[in-house]
Amino acid sequence: MTWLAIFLIVLGLFFLVVGxxxxxxxxxxxxxxxxxxxxxxxxxVLVLAGLAVYEGFSMNFLRILxxxxxxxxxxxxxxxxxxxxxxRSGLRPTNKESK
Amino acid sequence: xxxxxxxxxxxLWLVLSASYNVLHMATGAVVASMVVWLSPTAxxxxxxxxxxxxxxxxxxLIVRILKSGFHVSRLILDPALPIAPELIQHKTKLSxxxxxxxxxxxxxxxxxxxxxxxxxxxxxxxxxxxxxxxELKSGLFDERVGRLFSVKEDQK
Numbered sequence: 001m002t003w004l005a006i007f008l009i010v011l012g013l014f015f016l017v018v019g020x021x022x023x024x025x026x027x028x029x030x031x032x033x034x035x036x037x038x039x040x041x042x043x044x045v046l047v048l049a050g051l052a053v054y055e056g057f058s059m060n061f062l063r064i065l066x067x068x069x070x071x072x073x074x075x076x077x078x079x080x081x082x083x084x085x086x087x088r089s090g091l092r093p094t095n096k097e098s099k
Numbered sequence: 100x101x102x103x104x105x106x107x108x109x110x111l112w113l114v115l116s117a118s119y120n121v122l123h124m125a126t127g128a129v130v131a132s133m134v135v136w137l138s139p140t141a142x143x144x145x146x147x148x149x150x151x152x153x154x155x156x157x158x159x160l161i162v163r164i165l166k167s168g169f170h171v172s173r174l175i176l177d178p179a180l181p182i183a184p185e186l187i188q189h190k191t192k193l194s195x196x197x198x199x200x201x202x203x204x205x206x207x208x209x210x211x212x213x214x215x216x217x218x219x220x221x222x223x224x225x226x227x228x229x230x231x232x233x234e235l236k237s238g239l240f241d242e243r244v245g246r247l248f249s250v251k252e253d254q255k
Contacts, residue, residue, distance in 0.1 A: 015168060022175035030213070031184050034171060034227045038210045042168045062114045076207035080214050083225065087215045093184040093225060 005054035012046030019043055029086050030093045033079050040075040105135040148197070152247045159243065164209055167231060171210040174228065183228045186215065191241050194219040195248065202244045206235065 015038055022035030045068060052064040112127035113119075174182055193202055199222075203214040206224060211231030216223040226232035234240065 015172065018172045018175055022171075025175060025180060026182070028184075030215075030225045031182060031227055033213050033225075034211055035175065037207060037213065038168060038171055038175075041164055041208045041210065059114065059117050063117075066111070066114060072208065073204070076204040076214075080203060080207050083213050083215050087223075093186060 001053060001056070005050045008046050008050030008053060012043050012048075012050060014043075015039065015046065016043035028094045029091060030083065033083050036079055037075070040071065040079070045071055101135050105131045108134055148248060149246070156243055156247055160205055160208070163234070167209050167211045170230065171227060181228070185226055185229075187224045187226055187232055187236070189222040189224050189235060191220060191222060193241060193245060198244055198248050201247060202240060205240060205244065 019035045019039030022038060023032055026032045026035055048064050048068050048071070052061050052068070055061045055064065108131035109127055112131060113124070116123055116127065174180070191202065193199060199217055199219065203217050203222065206212050206214045206222070209231075211227045212235055213225045214222055215225050224232065224235065226235075
């Protein structure tokens with residue numbers, strides 16, 4: 001059980017690091033948001049899942065589960081709001097190929 | 100249905116408060132039933148919501164997120180940074196609020212694609228490169244989300 005927790009947390013940390021690197025390397029706000037969704041929907045969630053597995057079934061397990069569900073519901077809303085605001089204020093992707 | 104909602108809220112209260120004396124539990128019960136009593140009746144699209152389909156949908160979405168997560172990681176870690184961002188107009192036959200919320204959220208959750216604008220029947224999606232949006236273009240997402248709300252064919 002501990003090993004599964006370690007595996008999940010290390011995998012989550014990998015995605016967190018890659019997401020941060022992407023935040024620095026990618027060119028504009030649109031593609032940086034992709035790096036953000038990498039940290040959110042994989043990095044943070046895998047770390048939380050690892051903590052839940054480590055905790056075992058208890059009250060804290062249920063609380064982590066609530067946080068997990070909230071992350072999956074709220075993070076896409078936030079990044080969608082940011083990106084839509086950028087789009088409406090006239091920003092366009094750098095090499096755009098509108099189809 | 101309303102009793103179920105009140106009960107769910109009460110369980111959430113129990114999980115978050117974690118103090119089980121009579122005063123706290125009674126407060127939770129009163130607050131939960133007040134919230135349900137004061138809020139408007141359940142939205143109509145929730146009536147045709149299939150919990151079984153939702154249970155099948157979540158693991159499918161998680162596998163999808165993992166796969167495209169590794170794809171996007173490879174793109175970011177590649178020294179040449181081989182990205183080709185593009186805006187896609189995605190036509191969909193889904194039109195109700197609930198379906199659009201689930202579809203837009205799933206697209207944004209999946210690394211490599213982000214919902215930019217939402218309108219009934221049409222979404223503007225930003226994709227990091229072409230392989231990221233193959234599954235979206237093939238209409239797989241629409242089909243799965245449609246199954247969630249058991250859309251009828253005449254609702255186009």
